[in-house]
Ligand SMILES: Nc1ncnc2c1ncn2[C@@H]1O[C@H](COP(=O)(O)OP(=O)(O)OP(=O)(O)O)[C@@H](O)[C@H]1O
């Protein structure tokens with residue numbers, strides 16, 4: 001029997017939406033992940049200076065998004081340490097927690113495209129058994145170029161088969177602020193929280 005496979009899905013989740021849920025569910029199935037840890041990132045490295053809702057607000061929404069799926073778990077590995085939250089530190093902490101497991105880091109195509117700008121990307125790639133990637137419209141992924149920067153990367157990239165989804169948290173925030181319908185872009189429980197609390201109505205980001 002091989003090592004247990006654990007998926008790590010980090011995100012700002014401001015708010016969590018159907019793109020996130022579909023990526024997580026397809027990756028779990030296609031990569032045979034025994035556990036799938038959703039890692040809420042309080043202080044995302046690439047969103048410094050950007051307005052994001054407080055971690056407690058995003059946590060409530062992630063809990064609502066995960067509530068009806070026992071296969072999804074919330075990990076506090078970033079919530080419980082000060083930021084900025086680099087993926088490499090997270091993977092290393094989870095390696096300590098699950099020393100026998102193969103860890104798969106899940107990202108969208110835009111994140112794969114940006115990987116060279118991440119903190120110590122070569123070490124991150126080395127630390128992961130694989131990267132589960134769901135393409136995004138216009139993500140600009142050029143795997144041959146990435147392979148030239150990080151030899152061996154392409155063998156670790158597993159493209160997750162799924163429809164291309166033009167859904168983004170930023171787009172949902174804009175829709176809410178503009179009074180446009182957004183109901184079917186995210187789970188009902190997340191929408192209920194947004195409506196009860198009036199979140200995103202005044203926001204322009
Ligand atoms: N529609 C989507 N298809 C594929 N991957 C996605 C999609 N939406 C988000 N992701 C991936 O999920 C991870 C977390 O994304 P994040 O929480 O930043 O959401 P986002 O929709 O990209 O937010 P924003 O629009 O505010 O930048 C990232 O790796 C991102 O690439």
Ligand SMILES: O=C(O)c1ccc[n+]([C@@H]2O[C@H](COP(=O)([O-])O)[C@@H](O)[C@H]2O)c1
Nearest residue numbers: 010011012041044045046086087118119
């Ligand atoms: O480690 C890094 O340098 C790094 C740079 C950009 C993003 N990440 C992580 O990737 C995940 C998705 O990022 P984001 O900004 O699209 O929500 C989130 O968990 C971030 O902490 C990590």
